[in-house]
Amino acid sequence: MDSAVMEEVLLDVRGLRKSFGAVAATQDVDLTVRAGEIHALIGPNGAGKSTLITQICGEIRPDAGQIHLAGRDVTAMPAYERARRGLGRSFQITQLCLEYTAIENVMLSLTVGPRTIFSIWSDPRRDAKLAGRAQSWLERVGLADRADVPAADMAHGERRQLELAVALAREPRLLLLDEPMAGMGPEESARMTRLLAGMRERYGILLVEHDMDAVFALADRISVLVYGKLIFTGSCDEVRQHPEVRSAYLGDAAC
Structure with missing residues (x-):
């Protein structure tokens, strides 16, 4: 660098x-x-x-x-x-929507990101472009093949990876x-150590x-x-x- x-x-x-x-x-x-x-x-x-x-x-x-x-x-x-x-943050106790899938958690984060505007009448989970962006964040944290798994059904370490994807989707510095x-x-x-080292x-x-x-x-x-x-x-x-x-x-x- x-x-x-x-x-x-x-x-x-x-x-x-x-x-x-x-x-x-x-x-x-x-x-x-x-x-x-x-x-x-x-x-x-x-x-x-x-x-x-x-x-x-x-x-x-x-x-x-x-x-x-x-x-x-x-x-x-x-x-x-x-x-x-x-400024992005992950929490000591995981903060996720457990009933949502991994990709839905990231999509939800993207809807409150700095560059995204949606109609209050639309369902962002049906937006293919948004889903593609969310999938790219899941890939970055090693969860590409867990996109459709509800957060409630994920292992503890996977939830921590997902929380990181949620934070990264908001494009922090x-x-x-x-x-x-x-x-x-x-x-x-x-x-997780390897993942953070790569970031x-x-x-x-x-x-x-x-x-x-x-x-x-x-x-x-x-x-x-x-x-x-x-x-x-x-x-x-x-x-x-x-x-x-x-x-x-x-x-x-x-x-």
């Missing part, structure tokens, strides 16, 4: 703070994600990772600080406006992935994940959040060797 593209900052978080009563969930957090980069966010349970993600997405407002998306201040923007400006390997077995996790050059990715094998396999940079504070940001090797990080979170996983 061109170095100038790689240096483009898609997400720039500065001095982000959020408290709930006496509990400081995020404390002056600074974080960036560049185009073509996978930036992992790790930390123990209760570290504030989910609160940080929900602030970036616009689901809750920070008490202080700023969030810039591709150079635009989006701190006061609602979540749907951030999505329109290129920046993806926030909240524990995409959660609940997966070793084979499913390895499959690196197309998107900037902020990856929240507890699977440290996946994190070390994927991340260009890692930020470590503990009790609402970022205690370190660096490369995989730097994080592995950092004494405070090993003490607070990694332990033997750093070896």
